[in-house]
Amino acid sequence: MSKMKAGLLFVSLTVMIVSLFGCGSNGGDSAGSSSGGSSGSGKITLNVTSSMTDEARVNIMNETIKIFNKTHPDVTIEYNPSPWSEYTQNLKLSFNSGSGQDIVYVDDTMQQMLQKNNYLMDITEDIKSRGWIDKEVNGAIDFQNARTPGKYYSVPFANAPxxxxxxxxxxxxxxxxxxxxxxxxxxxxxxxxxxxxxxxxxxxxxxxxxxxxxxxxxxxxxxxxxxxxxxxxxxxxxxxxxxxxxxxxxxxxxxxxxxxxxxxxxxxxxxxxxxxxxxxxxxxxxxxxxxxxxxxxxxxxxxxxxxxxxxxxxxxxxxNPTDGGWALNANLSGEKKQAALDFIDTFMNPDVVKLWYEGGMTPTIKADMSGVEASDLKRGFDxxxxxxxxxxxxxxxxxxxxxxxxxxxxxxxxxxxxxxxxxxxxxxxxxxxxxxxxxx
Structure with a gap:
């Protein structure tokens, strides 16, 4: 219910986090989604959305983007989450109007909805070439994309038990x-x-x-x-x-x-x-x-x-399914696609995995959490x-x-x-x- 899952108990607030990170781009973005185009000066803007609106996860997202900033100073991430009660409807409205976000966090139902209308990009070969299947716990990516066996449209980074x-x-x-x-x-x-x-x-x-x-x-x-x-x-x-x-x-x-x-x-x-x-x-x-x-x-x-x-x-x-997965707008240009894939790759950085683990998440990314600080409740949960x-x-x-x-x-x-x-x-x-x- 997945979602009902993550975001169900989240505080309803509207947040925008703007952070700069770069992918070494040297050109503008002329094709693709209407959200966040290039400025024409070697900079790219990516609009990212999820239902993670609670203060704790917004703070972790901030830290994640900061880590991404260190190697990607020329791309602007605009993070615009919306509460779970509004999230599905917001996705429908944005994609149906042609202004769908560049990177969206989707559970199974949302992925079905967007993928069947050809709004999501097939990133199967990118997932394989970047070695993400090996970085994830066994079966996590397949579980997230269970309705399209052999084809991948999203990448999870956590479970939702x-x-x-x-x-x-x-x-x-x-x-x-x-x-x-x-x-x-x-x-x-x-x-x-x-x-x-x-x-x-x-x-x-x-x-x-x-x-x-x-x-x-x-x-x-x-x-x-x-x-x-x-x-x-x-x-x-x-x-x-x-x-x-x-x-x-x-x-x-x-x-x-x-x-x-x-x-x-x-x-x-x-x-x-x-x-x-x-x-x-x-x-x-x-x-x-x-x-x-x-x-x-x-x-x-x-x-x-x-x-x-x-x-x-x-x-x-x-x-206990995957919490959701990062998916890409099907209309991204090649340049924006590479920046978006780099953004997803950041969630597999061990330092980032630790941040989300400390925030209560159950990572699908392979990482040693034995020395990471965690509350008694988090340890008991695991x-x-x-x-x-x-x-x-x-x-x-x-x-x-x-x-x-x-x-x-x-x-x-x-x-x-x-x-x-x-x-x-x-x-x-x-x-x-x-x-x-x-x-x-």
Whole structure:
């Protein structure tokens, strides 16, 4: 959900960072995107966008550009991020109007949208010639470009794992340990509620925790082949349908049991860290991007992977895809393309990888992080996901599916539908959206 991922809890602010870096260019840029052309004096401007608008990541981006500055003083980077809630729409508007940015950060859904309209550049040969496949952890680039096997349109630099964060004080007071199975997780929810605490933060009617919990339960119960069929628009198997309905029933039981904050419907999802920091709630599902914010609360917070259905399962798959990838506007001139590829290459610089790691990210770039400073929560987070397998944000199966799933979650919350009816609506819309997507 990927994105829902990085950027979901980010502060909504508009930022422009302008920094100079050079690629030894000696000519103007006459072709390509309308964002940031050459000045005609040997300088190039590249417009870069992402959904990374929180202060911590903006600061890291600043530092990244400074490092790039040292070898690229003749190119101006204009970094114009927008909050996640507006990001997809902003990309649509900019590219449809012919003013698409030069370098864009895209998750699977956005990459599908832009690539199918021929807005993104095929950079397969550049990725191979620059040796980026070897610099990335095994499979990261292929995972990011899973829908176009053999062709690459974007390059990731981090993963976006979802874990369960928990209040260590509450767990200690109630003599609780991180659960190994979903049954143990349900027992903890009940005990926390009985003790007068809020078991789970959800984040308002965006239903982040609920949707990610559904995906985790599917990974616990459905064979990977069935997951892949759904994700790659090849249909829904009986096992997948049964597990999705069961997961929705579990969420419905959590709603009925009062496991979420009473005023949940009126909370904005960006306020989740603030509410969690009040010490009233025991747990919340979220990604690695909240680590700096949680560290700032000075609360004793731990992390564990969403538990398995069966502790004896051979695999423990969690929601953990690549966070997104840097992609290029298809209309870049050769000169701007080379500068843009150099910008992407900067994210593979070990010093830059360390910066993003220290900021809470989980790098897809191979680098030794053993001596890098990291908070106890960051170290605990890394331990929590150790040994787990990657899993997609399943709403990225087809553009528009997230809205459908969220709508049905809302109706369930207000007792306007049942889990079975909710699944039927999701299934029908999935089929419609898949048919439309394949017809493009």
């Amino acid at each position: 979802i874990v369960v964060y928990y209040n260590k004080d509450i767990f200690s007071k109630l003599n609780l340990m991180p659960p190994k199975t979903v049954d143990e997780f349900n027992t903890i929810l009940s005990k926390v509620k009985e003790a007068g605490y809020i078991p789970l933060e959800n984040g308002g009617m965006t239903n982040r925790t609920k949707i990610w919990a559904v995906f985790h339960m599917l990974y616990n119960q459905v064979p990977v082949d069935d997951i892949n069929k759904f994700y790659f628009q090849q249909g829904i198997t009986p096992k997948f349908e049964q597990a999705f309905t069961a997961a929705l029933n579990q969420i419905n039981e959590w709603d009925k049991s009062g496991y979420f904050r009473k005023e949940d419907a009126s909370i904005d999802d960006t306020a989740v860290p603030t509410y969690f920091a009040k010490g009233q709630s025991a747990m919340v599902l979220s990604g690695n991007w909240v680590i700096p914010t949680f560290d700032d609360t000075k609360m004793p917070i731990g992390a564990f992977a969403f538990p398995q259905q069966d502790v004896n399962s051979k695999e423990h798959r969690i929601v 331990q929590a996901i150790e040994g787990t397998q990657l899993g997609y944000y399943l709403d990225n199966a087809v553009p528009g599916l997230l809205d459908i799933i969220n709508k049905q979650m809302q109706l369930m919350y207000f007792q306007k539908t049942t889990p079975e009816k909710a699944w039927n609506e999701i299934k029908q819309e999935y089929n419609k959206l898949t048919e439309a997507a394949q017809g493009q």
